[in-house]
Amino acid sequence: xxxxxxxxxxxxxxxxxxxxxxxxxxxxxxxxxxxxxxxxxxxxxxxxxxxxxxxxxxxxxxxxxxxxxxxxxxxxxxxxxxxxxxxxxxxxxxxxxxxxxxxxxxxxxxxxxxxxxxxxxxxxxxxxxxxxxxxxxxxxxxxxxxxxxxxxxxxxxxxxxxxxxxxxxxxxxxxxxxxxxxxxxxxxxxxxxxxxxxxxxxxxxxxxxxxxxxxxxxxxxxxxxxxxxxxxxxxxxxxxxxxxxxxxxxxxxxxxxxxxxxxxxxxxxxxxxxxxxxxxxxxxxxxxxxxxxxxxxxxxxxxxxxxxxxxxxxxxxxxxxxxxxxxxxxxxxxxxxxxxxxxxxxxxxxxxxxxxxxxxxxxxxxxxxxxxxxxxxxxxxxxxxxxxxxxxxxxxxxxxxxxxxxxxxxxxxxx
Numbered sequence: 001x002x003x004x005x006x007x008x009x010x011x012x013x014x015x016x017x018x019x020x021x022x023x024x025x026x027x028x029x030x031x032x033x034x035x036x037x038x039x040x041x042x043x044x045x046x047x048x049x050x051x052x053x054x055x056x057x058x059x060x061x062x063x064x065x066x067x068x069x070x071x072x073x074x075x076x077x078x079x080x081x082x083x084x085x086x087x088x089x090x091x092x093x094x095x096x097x098x099x100x101x102x103x104x105x106x107x108x109x110x111x112x113x114x115x116x117x118x119x120x121x122x123x124x125x126x127x128x129x130x131x132x133x134x135x136x137x138x139x140x141x142x143x144x145x146x147x148x149x150x151x152x153x154x155x156x157x158x159x160x161x162x163x164x165x166x167x168x169x170x171x172x173x174x175x176x177x178x179x180x181x182x183x184x185x186x187x188x189x190x191x192x193x194x195x196x197x198x199x200x201x202x203x204x205x206x207x208x209x210x211x212x213x214x215x216x217x218x219x220x221x222x223x224x225x226x227x228x229x230x231x232x233x234x235x236x237x238x239x240x241x242x243x244x245x246x247x248x249x250x251x252x253x254x255x256x257x258x259x260x261x262x263x264x265x266x267x268x269x270x271x272x273x274x275x276x277x278x279x280x281x282x283x284x285x286x287x288x289x290x291x292x293x294x295x296x297x298x299x300x301x302x303x304x305x306x307x308x309x310x311x312x313x314x315x316x317x318x319x320x321x322x323x324x325x326x327x328x329x330x331x332x333x334x335x336x337x338x339x340x341x342x343x344x345x346x347x348x349x350x351x352x353x354x355x356x357x358x359x360x361x362x363x364x365x366x367x368x369x370x371x372x373x374x375x376x377x378x379x380x381x382x383x384x385x386x387x388x389x390x391x392x393x394x395x396x397x398x399x400x401x402x403x404x405x406x407x408x409x410x411x412x413x414x415x
Contacts, residue, residue, distance in 0.1 A: 028203055029226030030195030032120070034369065035379060038127035040120070040193045041230045042080045049084040049134075049191075052091045052102040058136055059180045061144040066101055069184035072218045078231035079192060093133035093334035095121045095368065099191065101184065105138040110335045110361040110372045115140050115160050115183050115209055117373050118190035119335060124369040132191035133334065134184065143177035145214040151176070157208035160186050160196065176212030183209060185217055193230045194223065196374045207374070318385035318401050320347040322356060324378050329363030336370040338363030338377045342386065342398065355395040356388065378403050 032040040049070055055062045063086060070084045084101070091100050104111070111117040114137055121131040136142065140158070155176070160183065182204070189205045196207040203222045219227070322342035329338040342356040362370050362377035371377075378384050383404040389397045 027225055028197045028200035028222050029205065029229070030197055031226055031230055032193050032195050032371065034122070034124055034127045035376075036125070038125070039230055040122050040127045040129060040371075042129045042192070045080050047080045047082050047099065047132075047191075049082065049099045049101055049132075050087045050091070051084055052100055053086070053088050054090060054103040054105065055101060055136070057105055058103040058138070059142045059144050059177070062103070062142070062180055065144045065181040066184050069181050069217070070188055072185050073188055073192065073227075076192075076219065076224050076227040076231070078233065079227050080231075082188070093119050093135060095131045095331065095334060095370065097131055099132045099134075101134045101136075103136045103138060107139040108135045108137055111135060111137040111139075113137075113139065113159070114373065115158055115178055116187050118187045119370055119372050120190060120193075121336075121368050121370040124364050124367050129191075129193070130368065134187040134191060136180070136183065141175055141177040141211075142180040142183070144181060145177070145179045145212070147214050147217070149179075149212060149214045151210040151213035155210050155212060157210045160207055160209055178209055178211050179214040179217070182214060182216045185219070189219065189223060190374075192227060194226050197222075317348075317387070319349070319388045319398075320344040320352060320386055321404070322384055322386050322398070324380050324382045324384060327363065327378065327380055329365045329377075331365060335361055335372060336363045336365055336377070337361055340378060340384075340400070342384065344386065344388075344398075347388075353388070353396040356386065356398045357395055358384075358386065358398045358400050360400055375403065 034040060051063060051066050055066055059065065067084050070082050073079065073082055090102075091098075092102060093100060108117065110119070116134060116136045119131075119133045119135070120129065122129045158178070185204050186206075186209070194205050197203045197205045198207050200206065200222065201208075203220045204216045204218065205223055205226070206216070209216070322344040324340050325343050326341040327338050329336050331337075338360050340358045340360060342358060343354075344352045344356050346352070360377050361372035362375075364370075364377075364379075369376075378400060385401045385404065386398040387401055389399055391397075
């Protein structure tokens with residue numbers, strides 16, 4: 001073997017070792033971040049929820065089921081203490097510092113076809129949560145099921161939070177009901193800063209629920225591992241500092257290697273590559289080293305974003321990719337709504353319209369970011385996949401199907 005072949009072999013070994021470091025620590029949990037990379041979390045030691053009177057209409061025994069769902073997260077390491085109390089009257093979501101759990105008997109537009117939705121509002125600079133409202137979608141049927149009940153094999157699941165699920169609303173009295181306690185337990189996880197899980201069906205934060213199934217009422221070890229990452233003292237100090245968020249550009253870190261192990265693996269690769277570069281005089285190698293390193297750093301940052309909706313969550317084909325040129329956010333009865341101006345390109349049917357407008361839920365207003373459901377609202381300069389709906393009064397209207405990761409927008413030389 002030539003000396004350069006030996007060095008290539010050594011580099012491959014270093015990379016393999018780094019991959020082993022990351023793969024051996026893989027987890028499914030997802031953690032929400034601000035656009036600058038700060039962890040989204042509570043800085044209060046006690047977080048109270050109020051249960052609206054409408055919850056009793058969701059299912060018999062609904063109030064106790066909600067109380068049990070909130071209590072299921074008790075004892076999570078370093079997380080705030082949670083409590084729930086009942087209030088009379090009808091109270092909808094609002095960014096008012098009152099964390100409300102409400103049942104929308106006639107449905108809730110921002111929820112789409114999801115079982116429920118959490119409106120999580122936080123300081124855009126620090127990640128400090130200021131309000132969390134959970135809305136249970138009355139388009140579906142709910143019950144407090146016997147804890148031992150399991151769905152028959154082949155039962156179609158429905159998305160907990162995506163705008164469209166794999167199943168359909170269960171309004172029929174004959175349709176199997178969804179377990180209210182399981183659904184609310186999942187939403188409380190979002191209220192604490194966890195995101196949906198799609199790679200593992202065991203965590204309570206799994207993105208889908210199955211009608212007629214009472215499993216998943218308590219956080220698993222994976223869910224609690226995610227809580228520990230959010231509320232670890234070191235993470236809290238970093239998130240509360242208001243300092244630079246580093247390379248992350250994102251809304252949610254979807255589970256995978258622990259960030260510290262990921263950085264260790266990256267460092268291992270860089271050390272090995274730097275050593276090889278210092279020993280090789282060939283300029284061609286040095287030329288390839290810079291893009292490789294940049295690619296690794298960008299991949300690391302892109303893993304934090306991963307806002308692309310999994311294919312199973314949407315059945316609509318994208319008509320084009322578009323860049324967000326402007327975003328205007330307003331508060332619509334407690335839910336942030338953002339109007340996006342888009343510049344399409346690469347349309348499947350040409351020519352592309354010059355201007356497209358889309359409405360999405362969530363966004364940033366006066367320094368407060370609200371995430372409605374699982375995916376953060378697109379921001380200016382984001383690339384999005386869109387379905388062009390129809391000509392509107394001021395141009396074409398479109399639906400945003402997904403926000404593309406940063407890595408998808410870059411054409412890096414890689415050899």
